Amino acid sequence: ASADDPALSYGDAVAAFQSFEAGDAVYFCRGGAIAIDSAAGAWVNTSCRADAPCTVTGYEPPWGSGDEDAPILRQSAAGNGFSLSDPGNAAHEEGYVFSELTLECEVCADTEGDGFFLYNDIDDVLIENVTVVQG
Numbered sequence: 001a002s003a004d005d006p007a008l009s010y011g012d013a014v015a016a017f018q019s020f021e022a023g024d025a026v027y028f029c030r031g032g033a034i035a036i037d038s039a040a041g042a043w044v045n046t047s048c049r050a051d052a053p054c055t056v057t058g059y060e061p062p063w064g065s066g067d068e069d070a071p072i073l074r075q076s077a078a079g080n081g082f083s084l085s086d087p088g089n090a091a092h093e094e095g096y097v098f099s100e101l102t103l104e105c106e107v108c109a110d111t112e113g114d115g116f117f118l119y120n121d122i123d124d125v126l127i128e129n130v131t132v133v134q135g
Helices: 010-018
Strands: 025-029 032-035 052-061 072-075 082-085 094-105 116-119 122-134
Touching: 010 052, 052 116, 082 094, 082 122, 116 122
Parallel strands: 025 052, 032 072, 052 094, 072 094, 082 116, 094 122
Antiparallel strands: none
């Protein structure tokens, strides 16, 4: 994935992330919004490394003026905005960066979901310049 080939859906982004090599990135369009599909799966990848993290971030669209807001990811149903949870036996995972995003969700601070859910041996995660808004 690249800024020249951005994710067109949340499911596409998750699928790309799951097959990344260390250091790869998935991009969402600044100034845009995308619906979160909790059924898309978890943001897990054993190839990412602390010294070569896999990144989820925004990109400046070619038509942009340079002042577009961070990409908005909208969670409207029960579930986690970003689930970093390997459901099987613990397999060490590390090296994730989530930056320059806005997460809007109806249940992020509810018993039905979290903005970011990390579980089962997930290490070296950087979440920076991410706004989580409960709506």
